Amino acid sequence: MPDSLARLIFPNNKAVEFTGPADITKETTEAIVNAANSSLLGGGGVDGAVHRAGGPSILEECKRIVAKINRLPAGRAALTTGGRLPAKYVIHTVGPIYGGGARHEAETLASCYRESIRLADDHAIKSLAFPSISTGAYGYPIDEAADVALKAVVTALPSTTHVQLVRFVLFSTSDCATYVRAAENISRHELANVAVFERQS
Numbered sequence: 001m002p003d004s005l006a007r008l009i010f011p012n013n014k015a016v017e018f019t020g021p022a023d024i025t026k027e028t029t030e031a032i033v034n035a036a037n038s039s040l041l042g043g044g045g046v047d048g049a050v051h052r053a054g055g056p057s058i059l060e061e062c063k064r065i066v067a068k069i070n071r072l073p074a075g076r077a078a079l080t081t082g083g084r085l086p087a088k089y090v091i092h093t094v095g096p097i098y099g100g101g102a103r104h105e106a107e108t109l110a111s112c113y114r115e116s117i118r119l120a121d122d123h124a125i126k127s128l129a130f131p132s133i134s135t136g137a138y139g140y141p142i143d144e145a146a147d148v149a150l151k152a153v154v155t156a157l158p159s160t161t162h163v164q165l166v167r168f169v170l171f172s173t174s175d176c177a178t179y180v181r182a183a184e185n186i187s188r189h190e191l192a193n194v195a196v197f198e199r200q201s
Contacts, residue, residue, distance in 0.1 A: 004167070006180040008187060008195045013164065014157050016150075018180050020170030025053035027169055029127040031089035032082070033116050035134065036062075038071040038094050040078070045136040050090060054083030058090060075111035077119045089125060091116045095134030101144060109134055109145060110152035117156045120163050127165040132175055142175055146182040154191060 004017035024032050024046060035046040040062035042051040051058055061080035065072070072078055077093040093116050096108040112133050120128045133149065134140035153166050170176035180199070187197035 004200060005176060006183060006197065006199045008154065008183055008191065008197055010158055010195045012158070014160070015165050016153055016157065016183065017165065017167040018170065018176055018183065019167065020176030020179075021172050022169045023049075024129055024131050024169040025049050025085060027129040027167070028086045029129040029165065029167055030087065030125045031079075031091050031120055031128040032085065032087040032169075033077075033128060033130045033133075034090050034092045035131050035136070036072065036092040036094055038073065040066050040072055040092055046131045050085070054085045054090065057081065057083040062092065075108040075115065077112065077115040079119055079123060087129070089120075089123070091119055091128065093133065095138055095140070098134065098139040098141070101141075105140075106144075106148050109140065109148045113149055113152035114156045117153065117160060117163055117166070121160045124162045126162055127167070128163065129167040129169045132168070132170055132179070135175070142178050143182070146179045147186075150179070150182045150186050151190065154186060154195065 004019045006018045008016040034050045037043050065078050072094050074094045074096050077091050080090050082088050093112040095112050096105045135142045135145045168179050184197050
């Protein structure tokens with residue numbers, strides 16, 4: 001796994017890190033977040049990679065969840081074990097399909113991050129890694145998604161009881177650079193005097 005390229009450090013030693021290009025299925029955080037679809041039955045992109053790397057036990061757990069709730073709505077999250085993954089848990093969340101940037105799309109995307117962190121905290125998980133949700137097949141522009149994601153995470157993280165580390169694991173160098181720029185910008189405005197932005201040399 002590459003070292004983090006940048007991070008935001010909060011006064012209570014909580015941190016948000018950024019790394020990429022990297023493979024989220026190889027992450028050693030306690031949990032990774034899967035950009036799933038509402039059926040929870042696997043798919044392409046991150047979803048397919050998580051199921052392939054984690055093995056059939058993840059799908060079996062997802063089927064049991066679906067049997068109870070039918071479908072996982074966009075903006076919500078559900079937890080399974082990690083199967084054969086290095087991560088102990090997988091948090092499955094469903095991002096919005098981009099349709100032009102309506103406010104409800106941004107709210108749904110932010111909810112994916114907030115709900116994932118809440119679920120992790122409820123299960124005493126200390127570290128979790130996110131992909132860039134909805135920016136693949138669902139078409140969310142990466143610059144808009146990064147801004148929404150970062151604002152949601154830095155709002156949710158300070159109040160957690162257990163979660164100490166959130167890592168963004170980005171597929172490409174350019175995606176990672178976009179998230180790092182968003183973090184630096186947020187640190188100068190929303191987080192001024194609250195968190196310190198560090199760029200690794």
